[in-house]
Amino acid sequence: MSELPVLPYRKPTRGRDYWILDDVLPDPDAVRARHLAREDWVQGYPHKPEPWPGMRAMPGLEPAELALVERLVRKATGARRLWVEEATGGGTFNHNCVQVVGEGESEPRPHTDSRALCRYAAVLYLNPGVPKDCGTAFYRQSMPGGRLGGNMVTAPHNNLVDALGTRFVPPDSFTEDVRVPHKYNRLLLYSANMMHSATGYHGRTLEEKRMTAVFFWMA
Numbered sequence: 001m002s003e004l005p006v007l008p009y010r011k012p013t014r015g016r017d018y019w020i021l022d023d024v025l026p027d028p029d030a031v032r033a034r035h036l037a038r039e040d041w042v043q044g045y046p047h048k049p050e051p052w053p054g055m056r057a058m059p060g061l062e063p064a065e066l067a068l069v070e071r072l073v074r075k076a077t078g079a080r081r082l083w084v085e086e087a088t089g090g091g092t093f094n095h096n097c098v099q100v101v102g103e104g105e106s107e108p109r110p111h112t113d114s115r116a117l118c119r120y121a122a123v124l125y126l127n128p129g130v131p132k133d134c135g136t137a138f139y140r141q142s143m144p145g146g147r148l149g150g151n152m153v154t155a156p157h158n159n160l161v162d163a164l165g166t167r168f169v170p171p172d173s174f175t176e177d178v179r180v181p182h183k184y185n186r187l188l189l190y191s192a193n194m195m196h197s198a199t200g201y202h203g204r205t206l207e208e209k210r211m212t213a214v215f216f217w218m219a
Contacts, residue, residue: 004141004164004173007150010194012138012178018190019076020180024069024124028185031065032126035098036206046105054101054201060124060213061096069124069215073189077120079219085117095216098126101201102209108199110139110174112153112160113192118216121192126211128184130202134210135182139195142175151177151195160195182210192216 012018025031041057044050061069070082084095113121123136141149157163179199180188190196203209 003144004149004166004169006143007141007163007195008152008154009140009148009150010152012151012190012194017194018138018178018180018188021072021076021187021189022183023185024072024187025065025185026068028126031061032128032211035060035100035126035211038098041100053106054099054209056094056097056099058094058097060098066096069122069187070217072187073120073122073217076189077219079120079217082120082217082219084216085218087117094214096213098211098213100206100209100211101198102203102205103201106198106201108137108197110160110195110197112163112195113216114159115153115155115193116158117218118192119219120189120217121196122187122189122215122217124187124213124215125182125184126213127203127209129208130182130184130210131200132181132183134198134200134202135180136188136196137176137179137199138190139174139197140177142172148175153193153195 010017038057041055043055044052074082138151140151143149153160153163161167201210
């Protein structure tokens with residue numbers, strides 16, 4: 001297999017490339033209870049032959065809750081306006097979606113979000129009982145011979161598969177660069193074209209599993 005292209009690198013820097021906003025929702029327990037009571041979950045891997053893990057439901061936050069989060073995002077990034085792009089070609093786009101993924105349902109999968117669909121992405125942690133190592137990390141390429149590559153997808157490419165020219169890469173192609181621990185009611189906001197992944201999953205029951213709400217905005 002030929003060597004993968006080397007991506008551009010930009011050191012993930014808090015306040016420029018990612019933002020950590022704690023205690024975001026005024027009543028996260030109520031939001032969490034609402035989701036624990038849901039019965040409209042759509043199942044993914046390993047329960048159904050889907051490429052995404054665990055289970056999902058939409059919408060995650062109610063309009064007033066989402067408006068509060070978006071105010072904080074605009075303030076942090078300086079963006080005057082946020083909007084949600086429509087996915088074309090029949091694809092699904094899971095903005096304001098709650099995801100629940102447990103132990104054994106997935107592993108870290110470094111990726112970038114589509115530049116055509118979002119400039120910023122965010123994850124809101126909605127389980128107080130999940131270990132710190134079930135947060136999110138930013139990754140960079142790990143090249144042959146121990147060299148380090150980059151971490152960003154830039155024009156003309158829209159996502160990591162485009163930029164690397166393949167969906168199938170050796171399992172040791174990426175290495176963790178900066179880790180942000182899991183914390184209940186924390187919003188981790190980041191530039192969507194920077195390589196990232198959940199760092200771990202936890203739990204066997206709905207109450208125990210890693211529960212997050214995810215968001216994708218253009219600005």
